Amino acid sequence: NAGVMQNPRHLVRRRGQEARLRCSPMKGHSHVYWYRQLPEEGLKFMVYLQKENIIDESGMPKERFSAEFPKEGPSILRIQQVVRGDSAAYFCASSPTTRSQETQYFGPGTRLLVL
Amino acid sequence: QQQVKQSPQSLIVQKGGISIINCAYENTAFDYFPWYQQFPGKGPELLIAIRPDVSEKKEGRFTISFNKSAKQFSLHIMDSQPGDSATYFCAPGIRAGGTSYGKLTFGQGTILTVHP
Numbered sequence: 001n002a003g004v005m006q007n008p009r010h011l012v013r014r015r016g017q018e019a020r021l022r023c024s025p026m027k028g029h030s031h032v033y034w035y036r037q038l039p040e041e042g043l044k045f046m047v048y049l050q051k052e053n054i055i056d057e058s059g060m061p062k063e064r065f066s067a068e069f070p071k072e073g074p075s076i077l078r079i080q081q082v083v084r085g086d087s088a089a090y091f092c093a094s095s096p097t098t099r100s101q102e103t104q105y106f107g108p109g110t111r112l113l114v115l
Numbered sequence: 116q117q118q119v120k121q122s123p124q125s126l127i128v129q130k131g132g133i134s135i136i137n138c139a140y141e142n143t144a145f146d147y148f149p150w151y152q153q154f155p156g157k158g159p160e161l162l163i164a165i166r167p168d169v170s171e172k173k174e175g176r177f178t179i180s181f182n183k184s185a186k187q188f189s190l191h192i193m194d195s196q197p198g199d200s201a202t203y204f205c206a207p208g209i210r211a212g213g214t215s216y217g218k219l220t221f222g223q224g225t226i227l228t229v230h231p
Contacts, residue, residue: 035219044221045221
């Protein structure tokens with residue numbers, strides 16, 4: 001079962017540290033999306049990437065957050081100098097390289113806790 | 116700015132009953148209307164989706180009804196089972212074109228509890 005993989009599943013960081021979240025899309029998928037879910041809320045879009053390109057980053061905070069999807073390897077969501085408000089579940093989704101790009105398959109998420 | 120509103124926030128149904136969850140949207144550019152199911156500690160999983168050229172789609176016990184003029188779509192779960200207890204999200208999106216291409220806009224979620 002080669003679904004979307006995310007790691008780590010849980011991540012604890014102290015304020016000011018860096019958090020790196022990794023996402024491996026499903027086999028054959030070259031479109032990756034990152035979403036953030038705060039407790040008791042729905043998912044909020046952050047960024048949409050294709051291999052080596054950022055397509056839409058309209059949901060990304062202007063500072064401290066960055067994302068990449070290199071030619072080789074997983075997509076990375078990087079949060080620098082984390083603050084307590086960054087505590088959330090971060091989900092990655094992928095979609096195939098076909099016209100049905102709206103069908104997004106989600107990973108299990110990374111739960112980030114900032115102390 | 117709330118583009119997508121779900122109701123109710125929570126729903127309790129007896130086993131065998133019908134669960135109905137509604138979603139209202141504002142953005143007329145949406146042309147893809149999925150429902151996702153999420154269990155605690157897991158990622159959302161696509162349940163069923165509809166395109167705007169049809170008014171209803173049924174897959175097993177799950178049905179989407181779509182009303183384009185009212186800008187609403189709903190999820191109906193027939194013969195609800197305890198295993199259906201989860202959080203349900205509508206997440207309309209745009210298939211192609213424009214700056215919102217590929218992005219899903221999630222509702223706030225509906226917590227469904229099905230009692231045995």
